[in-house]
Amino acid sequence: MNCKTSGHIAIPGKKEWGNPDEGDLEARYAHSNFFGKSLLEAVQMFQENALHFQEDLGSMPAIPFNFYVMAFVTYITSDLAEGDADGAFAFLRMTHWQIRHRSDLIDMEVLSAMQLACASVAQRQKFYAAEDPDSYGDFSEHYKAIISMS
Known part of the structure; x- marks a missing residue:
């Protein structure tokens, strides 16, 4: 398998990402931002700009989504997120959207x-x-609203 490891969790590789559709700019952008990043690197990205990087999650295939959303979970529940109103609000909105539109892609433990x-x-x-x-x-x-959909 084409994955590096981040602790005990495999970083999604080419097989897990697939080939982003040339016409899907969001998927290509998500791939360019996150491909090969460890969980720690992704947490740092969310710390830098959670509002910006959370948008990429909706354009990821299932395995990368389930991996990188955990970096957002880690960031938003940590002390690093203090004062990040936009990031916190974006996390709630992103979770609502993912459950509503892509719940079949979310691993139960991740959900x-x-x-x-x-x-x-x-x-x-x-x-x-x-x-x-x-x-x-x-x-x-x-x-x-999120819990009522689950």
Whole structure:
């Protein structure tokens, strides 16, 4: 298999990514941003700009998605995310979208981790400095919507 390892988890390689469709610019961009990155490197990317990099997750095949979404989970539930209102809100929106549109691609353990992370994010809206209801709404309401779909 064409994978390097990141701890005990294999970094998705060419086989897991496949060949991004030349016409699918988002898939090609996600591949160029994440291909070959370790979980730690991906966590650092989310720390740098979670709002930007979370968009790539929706354009990944199943195995890379399940691998790299765990970097977003790790980042958004860590102290590194303090004050990252946009990242926290984006995590909730991304989780909602993935469950609604691509739930068949999400590994059950990964889904559980995403849901636990959503619960944590919902309880710490102030931690993320996401208190403007016009911009971010009520995180607990976003969480309820996510859980109601699961």
